[in-house]
Amino acid sequence: MGTYGLLALTVLVFLVFSLVLPRTFPTLDNVSSVLSNQSIPALLALGATIPVTSGKFDLSLGYGLGLAHVTVMHLIVVEGWPWPTAALVVVAGGLVAGVVNGVVVEFARIDSFIATLGTGSIMYAVTGLLTDGSRIVPGPQGLPPGFTALYDARFLGLPVPAFYVLAVVVALWVVLERLPLGRHLYVIGSNPRAATLLGIPTHRSCVYAFAGSGLIVGIAGVLLAAQQQIGNPSVGLEYLLPAFVGALLGSTTVRPGRANALGTLVAVALLAVGLAGIGQLGAEFWATPLFNGCALLMAVGLAGWAARRRLRTRAAEDLRPSPRETV
Template sequence: MTRRSPRGHLVGGYGLAALAVLLFLAFSLALPDTFPTRANVSSILSNQSIPALLALGATVPIATGRFDLSLGYGLGLAHVLVMYLVVDAGTPWPLACLAVVAGGGLAGVLNGIVVEFARIDSLIATLGTGSIMYAVTGRLTGGGRIVPGPQGLPSSFTALFDARFLGLPLPAFYVLAAAAVLWVVLERLPFGRYLYVTGSSPRAAAVLGIPTRRYSVAAFAASGLVTGFAGVLLAAQQEVGNPSVGLDYLLPAFVGALLGSTTVRPGRANAAGTLVAVTVLAVGLAGIGQLGADFWATPLFNGGTLLLAVGLAGYAARRRLRTRAPADAPPPPVAAGSSPRPPARP
């Protein structure tokens, strides 16, 4: 088998990061007075923090070969539930936030159980559970919005989104922290390796003794936790409970996660790649918005990028399999109580 050249490895691994830089330079030249400014960069970091978190959440199930389509519905339910607990039920906001994040993790566990133990395809299962979440959201709001009273929401709660740290929006640091944790888990811990083996070859994972169902459920639980936290941030940002807002974030989340699997570690979902992909999307959307594009340009950009991301992800995975050197393949498992067979003499 042929190995990839160092140049090809650099292009495949870091070409998307280079594209992000080129896009920023191109828009800066086209819009020198508005785009390369601190205010614009701050706005991009703030506005794209929630899509970035959801993309990181979607990355974990994708690593196991599953898809969580309930992300958008879960985001809508989480942010409405925070508003309901704080505004209507009078719950202290820290307790309400903890309850919602924990509830997101529980919803993820239920998703994993439905997928793994009921043996329902993840696309269909999470679409069904997402519809149920949407129904619960409508039940909480009665089809309307949850609006705070004259005193508004506690300033300490809205500061979760509005505050700044080191001159940058605080949500940007949430994204960096989530990406760092996810990178360590996926790339440096056995848990991440088991997720990748489960996603690439469930049969091989079973032969190696990996409890694939357990790790798949854990992946959905992690996705639910991230979604719950993103819902808390969305409530702090909008300061109103809108039952239909979550679905707008579903497509960008999957675009970021799938496009991210084509860079840094091409052929598999990874946190660093997702972060790079989200950066490309954020710069692109901000640029076309400032150029005065019509309202339909955003869904066109997201949809076209999604198709490109899926195609590139499949190509990267196939190329990774074709170019993998035999020496890189793991040795076959050895049964307990036996010794490896010595190599045959020539």
């Protein structure tokens, strides 16, 4: 249950809402809507997961998302850039912003909460500078069809954003579970001093973690612009809380006690099913932040419990006598 309990809970919640709302909830249209609407929160949660593996937190995610989606709209609508060039520049900009976050945290020795809150505020200021506090609205011809298809297109009968999320999950799983960088980040997150003594390049690894987070934020920003089709300077912050809920709650499943890509995906699925269900039941507007807030508290509590349980299990294994000692 510690490994797959959250997945079982997700299935149970889906079945409950399917019984309560049999005509609307267990339908392909509803599933497609959930996959489409939750693709951006899922990407941000995956982006938040990478620094969390090293014990760091990136609070600039929401600000970066807002800046990325406004920038790509500004380049396409105001500057007249081709949308592929604008999208690539914004994604590269997200990568650079992530590197800056990592450098500030690791080499300026500023706590990740404070550092990323500061850089996030700077991003918000740049967003206001680009938009002058107003929305960026396309002309009568609208946005290029190829750009809006990034969000509206379908593949195998499902929204294409769901496949973006799946691709990022696979990439993160490979990096965190199969490559030395992922192992380094896990060691840094569990014991930074031991990581240094083992010769792990802690500063460089953490910069890579923030760079990966910024890269995913840039991708999410492009996708958000294709979804909303306007540049709204106030968008972004509302995505921050769900992102950390998904990352922290995901650390309690699949690999309990460790932030992991598959666990984050399961956590996001649970949140998406829950929000879709209460929305179809006619919940008031305040139900969503209430749900996210309660989920965050539960996520932090469960993540701490899973980490303590893993440490107790490891300590018990260390104290257990070996077969040779028993003989």
